[in-house]
Amino acid sequence: xxxxxxxxxxxxxxxxxxxxxxxxxxxxxxxxxxxxxxxxxxxxxxxxxxxxxxxxxxxxxxxxxxxxxxxxxxxxxxxxxxxxxxxxxxxxxxxxxxxxxxxxxxxxxxxxxxxxxxxxxxxxxxxxxxxxxxxxxxxxxxxxxxxxxxxxxxxxxxxxxxxxxxxxxxxxxxxxxxxxxxxxxxxxxxxxxxxxxxxxxxxxxxxxxxxxxxxxxxxxxxxxxxxxxxxxxxxxxxxxxxxxxxxxxxxxxxxxxxxxxxxxxxxxxxxxxxxxxxxxxxxxxxxxxxxxx
Numbered sequence: 001x002x003x004x005x006x007x008x009x010x011x012x013x014x015x016x017x018x019x020x021x022x023x024x025x026x027x028x029x030x031x032x033x034x035x036x037x038x039x040x041x042x043x044x045x046x047x048x049x050x051x052x053x054x055x056x057x058x059x060x061x062x063x064x065x066x067x068x069x070x071x072x073x074x075x076x077x078x079x080x081x082x083x084x085x086x087x088x089x090x091x092x093x094x095x096x097x098x099x100x101x102x103x104x105x106x107x108x109x110x111x112x113x114x115x116x117x118x119x120x121x122x123x124x125x126x127x128x129x130x131x132x133x134x135x136x137x138x139x140x141x142x143x144x145x146x147x148x149x150x151x152x153x154x155x156x157x158x159x160x161x162x163x164x165x166x167x168x169x170x171x172x173x174x175x176x177x178x179x180x181x182x183x184x185x186x187x188x189x190x191x192x193x194x195x196x197x198x199x200x201x202x203x204x205x206x207x208x209x210x211x212x213x214x215x216x217x218x219x220x221x222x223x224x225x226x227x228x229x230x231x232x233x234x235x236x237x238x239x240x241x242x243x244x245x246x247x248x249x250x251x252x253x254x255x256x257x258x259x260x261x262x263x264x265x266x267x268x269x270x271x272x273x274x275x276x277x278x279x280x281x282x283x284x285x286x287x288x289x290x291x292x293x
Contacts, residue, residue: 003286004049005059006042007106007278010078013041016279017049023276023283025049035081035090043094050096057100057290059282060087061109065151068104074151102282102289107154108145109281110273111138114236116284118272123233127226128271129156131239134172135222139230161221175218177241183211201246212250220254227264238271 002024007014009031016026029045032038049055063077071088073079088101104112111128114120120128120140128138135157139146146153157172166174173179177197184200185192187207200208223235241247248270255261255268273280 005282057286059286061278107136107138110277113280216250216254
């Protein structure tokens with residue numbers, strides 16, 4: 001028997017088949033931007049995988065504000081045709097046979113992957129902060145995903161961290177990887193599509209060092225605010241930039257510069273899983289559902 005997991009993104013639907021805890025097959029397909037096209041595609045992949053190796057259930061890592069208990073995408077990120085849709089019911093109606101279905105926000109699924117198999121093992125209270133186009137946060141408290149009463153917990157990128165100088169500009173625009181790339185492009189007159197994180201971290205010019213330091217301080221402010229609010233056992237940093245070995249020392253130095261950090265200090269590390277985090281997390285999501293019955 002096997003389990004099927006999906007990592008739903010605005011560009012691609014990634015899917016993976018798990019057996020005995022191992023990812024044995026994976027693939028991806030362009031994300032359809034219609035309700036019918038989306039569910040037809042996911043159902044077709046499910047049927048195909050089920051015919052190869054009978055499935056026990058389906059887990060979905062999904063963008064936006066997700067009501068995991070009911071299976072509703074209150075807001076489905078960039079997949080606007082799916083806003084307000086009960087994903088579990090709509091998918092079940094397309095399947096060839098009944099299968100258990102579990103769904104959660106993509107950042108929470110990434111946190112589950114780290115909680116069960118990654119660098120968050122052993123921590124009952126775990127936060128995963130992703131640095132990318134924006135900033136997201138997967139929250140696990142007492143071993144369970146924290147969605148929030150309106151399913152918006154973890155929207156850490158909406159923090160206002162620099163009111164005096166930046167007004168109501170959010171952390172998305174100040175502390176994301178996009179903010180770092182944009183700042184570098186503006187500094188040297190480069191189009192942002194030509195700028196990579198590797199380029200920024202390898203550049204030892206004084207102006208670039210200052211740019212990195214300022215950005216690192218803004219990232220540290222986000223992490224500090226989360227820590228003093230939720231008091232986790234551990235924080236993990238994810239996103240493509242987290243794979244750069246120079247990121248963690250930069251952030252740790254910025255955190256150490258905060259006078260109150262020693263009082264609230266928790267371990268900070270980078271993630272173990274990267275591109276497959278959503279798939280691994282969605283697998284554990286459906287396993288949790290099965291084991292709870």
